[in-house]
Amino acid sequence: MAVTTITTNICEFDLDGTLVYSIDAIVESWKSLSKQYPEFVVDDDFLHKTHGVRVFDIIKRYLPKSTKDLTEDEILELSEQFQIDICEKFGGLAKPVTGSLQFLDSIPQDKWCIVTSGSYNLAIRWFSKVLKIEKPKVFITADDIPNGEGKPNPYPYLLGARNTYKLLESKGELTDDVHEKRVVFEDAPAGIEAGLKSGAIVIGIASNYDSDYLYKYGANYVIKDYSSIKVVKHENDLIHLEINYL
Numbered sequence: 519m520a521v522t523t524i525t526t527n528i529c530e531f532d533l534d535g536t537l538v539y540s541i542d543a544i545v546e547s548w549k550s551l552s553k554q555y556p557e558f559v560v561d562d563d564f565l566h567k568t569h570g571v572r573v574f575d576i577i578k579r580y581l582p583k584s585t586k587d588l589t590e591d592e593i594l595e596l597s598e599q600f601q602i603d604i605c606e607k608f609g610g611l612a613k614p615v616t617g618s619l620q621f622l623d624s625i626p627q628d629k630w631c632i633v634t635s636g637s638y639n640l641a642i643r644w645f646s647k648v649l650k651i652e653k654p655k656v657f658i659t660a661d662d663i664p665n666g667e668g669k670p671n672p673y674p675y676l677l678g679a680r681n682t683y684k685l686l687e688s689k690g691e692l693t694d695d696v697h698e699k700r701v702v703f704e705d706a707p708a709g710i711e712a713g714l715k716s717g718a719i720v721i722g723i724a725s726n727y728d729s730d731y732l733y734k735y736g737a738n739y740v741i742k743d744y745s746s747i748k749v750v751k752h753e754n755d756l757i758h759l760e761i762n763y764l
Contacts, residue, residue: 519746520763522739524719525756526701527692529625530678533634535569535705535725537618538644543608544569550607551600555584569726570706572635572660572668573597590665601640605647612648615725617744619649624749628685629757631656633678633702635669635709656681670708672715675700679716692755701759707735721747721761729764739763 534540545565552558558581568576574597577585585593605612622630631654634641638659645653658678660668667673679700686692702713705723713720714736722729722737729740739761741747751758 521760522763523750523758523760524701525758526699526719527629527755527757528679528682528686528699529630529701529703529757530633530675530682530713530718531622531630531703532570532705532709533632533641533644534636535615536703536709536723537615537622538612538648539615539725540604540612540644540648541569541726542611543604546608546611547600547604550603555581557581557583570635570669570704570708572663573600573637574660574665575668598637598639601637602643604640605643609643609647612644614649615723615743617746619651621744621747621749622651625757626752628655628689628691629682630654631658631678631682633658633674635660635674637661655685669706670711670715672712672717675702675713675716675718679718699756704737705732707732710735710737721763724764 531537534544548560552560574594577593577597632641636659638661641659642653645651656678658674662677663674700718702718702720703723704710704713704720705725710720710722710732719738722732722740724732724740724742732740741761741763746762748760749757750760
């Protein structure tokens with residue numbers, strides 16, 4: 519491991535695989551859905567390509583025959599129910615990523631946000647049933663993202679940053695000469711790409727992929743979990759993070 523220190527104004531977090539180990543619950547949900555649709559094959563290739571992508575977009579791409587006669591609203595309803603089932607039927611398989619709760623608690627209030635490809639109904643369940651903490655005020659989910667603008671598009675992270683800065687400005691918690699510095703925490707290639715395109719430093723979480731794979735997709739740093747990162751100082755507008763990276 520190597521050690522470095524970086525500074526940031528705010529932190530943006532993906533949720534599934536980044537703060538919550540949810541992959542087992544998600545895989546079981548996909549397998550359950552595949553029983554209803556013969557054309558749908560859940561294998562390693564599918565899981566690698568779809569992790570971190572909106573369920574709505576996945577269903578449209580991988581179930582073209584089964585959904586060809588469905589309206590956009592009906593596909594949205596199918597994807598929404600799928601995500602509710604992840605937590606309601608298989609949520610017992612999920613748990614917080616090691617150290618995530620302690621790390622979130624060390625970040626100043628209102629200086630972190632959620633930017634997830636999951637729906638609001640799924641994300642809020644992870645907070646209430648797994649993380650068991652109050653959600654942040656800025657809580658970007660798939661419900662907030664226009665079709666075609668989800669990860670790997672940078673729009674979700676830009677939206678999260680804009681809303682977080684607006685919140686801080688409204689509370690007088692940013693100085694006039696602040697220069698935007700952001701850190702994105704991600705576990706999936708699509709999210710890493712989105713974070714980089716948004717202009718952020720990206721820290722990969724090696725929960726579902728190894729460090730080499732995440733570096734291949736451009737992560738600036740990769741950590742095993744949040745036992746490898748800590749807030750060492752909060753001064754003026756800057757959070758100082760010490761990273762023990764792989």
